[in-house]
Amino acid sequence: MVKPIVLIVGTPDTKLDEILYLREQILVEGTCNTKILDVSHSLSAKVRMQLDNLPLGEVISPLEEHSSALKELSRGEYIDKAIELCTPVVKDLVSKSAVQGIVSAGGSSGSSLATALMRHACPVGFPKLMVSTMASGDIKHYVEETDITMMYSVVDIAGVNSILKRILSNAAAAIAAMTVSYAKSLVDASAVAAKGKRIAITMFGNTTPCVDAVRRILTSAPHDASDYEIYVFHATGSGGRAMERLIAEGQIDAVIDLTTTEIPDELFGGVLTAGPDRLEVAAKKGVPMIVSVGACDMVNFGPKDSVPEKYKDRKLFVHNPAVTLMRTTPEENKKIGEFIVNKLSTYAANPSSIRVLIPEKGVSMLDAARKPFYDEEADKALFDTIQEGLEGTKIEVEKHDLHINDEAFAGHVASAILEVMGVTQRNYRLANARRRKWSFDHGASVMLARRSSQIEIPDA
16 A cells, blocks of 8 residues: 655744654654645755755645745734635545644644634545644634544743653654554555435433433334444534534435434524524535434523623523533523524525424423423423424424423434435335344334334234
């Protein structure tokens, strides 16, 4: 196999020694070659001479032709422009498999630039490593919903010394190993072969029983382990964004958006928002999708004293010392319903591939009879808004006289996703006949899914 290539992102005008040392340590591993993406706007004659000594084509300098204009920008403006100009370059390298890993080392500005390229140009699963002076603090804005690995530099990246050498040597070994593994997966189809249709499902602690039951149904007879691969996303803001990123990248075949609790957080100032574009990606791409209203009875905040003053008199539930939940009102639930209706009706490329399932007896563990958030009026406002808003859109709405965590509701969810995926009665029968796996011991929800899908179960 040809040696894979690690792309080193850096500013040779200020970090040449560090870049060259990182390059040297990657090459010492003997498993990878390197390319350097120069994201500085101008180089001194001395630096240029050193880079010219590297093999022809190893250094890529997309900003050189924009040097005059870039010199006039502030640092913040420069970073934004560099990201804009360099993202297509990196995306092209990645799409053509001209590089199989990416690494950088820098301070706050360098980290902002490099991680933006990693997020915007490299798919999930592509090796990404950032050695940063900022990695021991809040790194959310560097990583966002991606799989960037952050490594704290301990000392500033301002001259090579014995401590930084050790850190960069570790980083070189790490990115080289990741890159080799990734490169092997590209040529060995069996290593990454999908185990079946890839189904995403959103979950919260308060909807876990339903998610677990759906997973059990879809991975039990008459299906085998190769039929469906289930990806569970924790609906914490970053979870929803990560799921939608994978949908956009074509790594998801169907979606069970059971737990849409990130929407109330977006609307009412909670801490787990996934942003204003939630629900758009799958609808736009026409991916088969089931939508429900799991945990839409709550808005998430941090410790109780972090709840905004305007909400202090609301119905609050201390989930744990770090999480306080606020019950949504009928008025707020109407707005949540309007958000869902607007997104689905506006962006649905294929309305018949979307189905909304409503559990009329409650949408979370806390929203059940005799539980702290049980509120029939608030729930009805949500349910009616969705049903009335989607009338005439060809998006089907199912209401079930069940709680979201009832096993029977999970059966309806499993049946619905299989139906919108176009799994036909005949396909089921043929698949079952091939396997001869007629099992009747997986619970009422499995049998419900079978009956709802009109699967014929022969006599044992």
